[in-house]
Structures are given as structure tokens and as C-alpha cells.
Amino acid sequence: MLEPVAGCKMTEPAYLLVLLEQGAVAFCHDENPWFHACSEPRWIEPDLLSGIVDFAEESGKALMFVLGRSRPPKRIERVMGRIDHAKIVPFGLHDVWDNVVVVVESEDRERFAELGEDWARSLILRIARRDLAYCSDMVERLVGRFGRLALHLRGIEYFGARDVAIYARELDRIAVVIRRLYEEGRPVETNVLTDRLMLSSMRNCDAGITHVTIAPDGRCYICPADFAIGHDPIGHFDAGSGLVIAPPASLTLSRSPLCLRCDAFHCKRCVHLSRRLTGEANVPSEQQCLIAHAEREASRRLLQALGPMEPFDRLPRLPDLDYRDPLSLAGARPPDRRFGL
């Protein structure tokens, strides 16, 4: 699976997310209602896709194709096959290709057993707010079916203190599962617990910087969520001029004073959510910060619990923090003149 490079100021994105149809599966915090529509898929034009493939080959960019509920027509599959790529597919297409990133929803939890055993699979589990209390149960059900599990919460914009508390409790339960797997010699990863252990600096999503999203009509967006919700595109792609984009400068970490002071290095720092909830891409919402810090705290306790186990004994311990929302630092400490806090 392709990984974004965090905090890296890039003028050119390193990889492209290509939505093969309007109903491409949502794989992060966002929703794509077209995925659930009964209408026929509106596929990307094969010529446009061919232009993207040529462009990626020439410029050395990696490609990640995002599929919807249906398998693409043969013409599109032929173009896809011309280049090495990664695929993100919904649960319904998990057994069509090998080595794909599979997206499962918390509503599908009764069907998790349909995923065969695979200790190397990359899995994305999207959890609806109302299913928060079943997080650890779902992870337990998925044991043996993933090598890396990415947990993405849905409906973060509606989270309150109670939701964060439930999530924090579930994270501790998931940590018990992870610890057990490590003791059994299974080197699994989960983004919300194990990523932070390995990081010494920010490693965020970096949508619009390290990667951009190309919609089926050739328009470019910061991320798929911007496409689904109908935000303005940041440019377009066409075979003649290639990628013509102008992402806003506020997307970079260096423009985000709160995040610069934070050590929840694994946080996605979702600029889409930030823009929706605070009106600014570089100002995260309270919900995002509280969730990231609940994960950081659970990671800290997991590392503590792993104690002398190899290789975790060599990792630097995470300090215990006396705050959960970095914004509270603004009032509690002397103002930092560099960032105006």
C-alpha cells in the first residue's frame, strides 16, 4: 500500500487517487452517497484514464484506483492493467483481485467471516458513530484477516465527550487484542495504536500535498471527500496539459500552528474535516484533537504494557500529557510569539 510522506513540502504530488466511478467507495471519514445509489455506475472515460496512466508512467507518480460497487468494464480494466497500481475496493469486491485494500463498514460486521484468513491483508474498517461501542468486538472478529488495519471513524462532526470516552475505552480493549497478537508473534499494525509508536515526527494524510484525487470527470480535488460533498475542485487533468492544480497553501503542516505543537504524530490531520468544522483547513476541530489524543494515550499505555518485549523495548516511551486538547495549551502556557498563540 502506498504511504504518504508526512510534513514534506512537495510542489508535486507523489501519487494520484483516481476515482473510477462517481460511486467510488468512501474509505476515510467521509461519505459518498453515490456509492449507495441504485443507478448505473458513471465510469471514468477510458481515454481520460489512459491519459492518467500515461502521465503517471512519464512522471513517475504512483496510482491508486478507487472502485465502487461494480467491477469496471473490460475496457477500463485493460487500461488499469497497463501500470502497477494499488486498488481500494469495497467489501463486495474483496475476492475479485489479490492484494487490494478492502474497505469494510461497521454495518457489515455480521459478514466479516466472509473475508478469508490473510495475515497480510490491508483492511480499512469504517466505524459509524452508533457502532463505536462495538469497535473492539469488530477488531476481534477481524483477527487473522488483516496485517494492517486502519480504523476510520464516521460522523466525527457529531462526536461529543461521551463518544470520545466510549472510543477511548474501546481503544484500550483493542490494545489488549494487539498485545495478545504480538505475544503470539503476529506483527500486525493498526493505525490508531501502533503507528504512533514508530513515529518521531508528524505523518499525516497530507491530502492535496503528497496526493490529489482525480474524479471521473477529470476534475482534481484535495481528497475524495471534497468530491463527494461538492467542494470546489483545485484543478483538472487532461491528457494535453497533464495535472493542472493549485492547492491552497494552508494545507501544509508549516501553516498549522496548533498541529506544529502537537505530538499526536499519527493524526490524519484531516483538512477536509477541519475546513468543515472550523472553516479553516489549518485549524483542526476539537473533536479531531480529542480523538487523536485518545489514540495517542492508548498507544502510550500499549507501549507501556508491551514492556520488555522485542522490538518495543527499544522504542522511546511516550510522555504522559496533562491535557487532551492542544488548544488548551494556548491559554495554559506563555504565548508562543511565532504562532500567535
Next chain:
Amino acid sequence: MAKSGKKAIPAALKADRQCVGRVLPGERDEVLRLHERRAGLDELVLSLQDSPLLANPVFYDKVVADLGRTVKHLADWWDAKAKKYGWDAVPGGQWSIDFDSCNIFLDHGTARHGG
């Protein structure tokens, strides 16, 4: 009859209720607000039926106008979303929304728009 039915009836639509789509949480919030407003106005009229307040033409006109506007906005919401997402429809059917999951259901003839 459902708000916009341009497609042939799929054979699968034999069950009484079928999920035909989903809306964004923000879109759900819009229709929830309208639904609550309409329900509130309905309640208000019912609770004031024997009250002289409802006989006051100024008050009565205000409530009727507000109710009319709200019902119109609700209908517009369903029309706009059905067009945007291309939901299935059947003669005599109605769409409804599960406010919790944002899912849209096609009910065959008995349900009303709303939650």
C-alpha cells in the same frame, strides 16, 4: 406516488421496503430540521385547536404560511436529492429516511416522507 419515478420497476422491488440510497450527514441535517419544524407546527395547531389564539386571523395566517413554506421546502428537498442521486421509484411508493443511518428507503405505498 413517489416523487420522481423515471425507471422501470426492478424485479427486486418486491419487498415492502428497500434501501435505495443514502444522503450526506449534512443533507440529513437539513431534512431533519424541516421535519422537526413541520412536526412542531402540526403539534402547535393541534394543541391550540380550542384556544382563542388560533381564531386570531393574524396568528392563524402566520402558522398556515409557515407550515406551507416548510412543507414546500420538504418537498423541494426530496425532489432535489432524488434528482441528484437517481433513487429508484415506483408508482404509489414513497421515500423515507432513517435519520440515524442517513439511508433512504422506498416504501411501497404506505409510508410518508420523514423519519
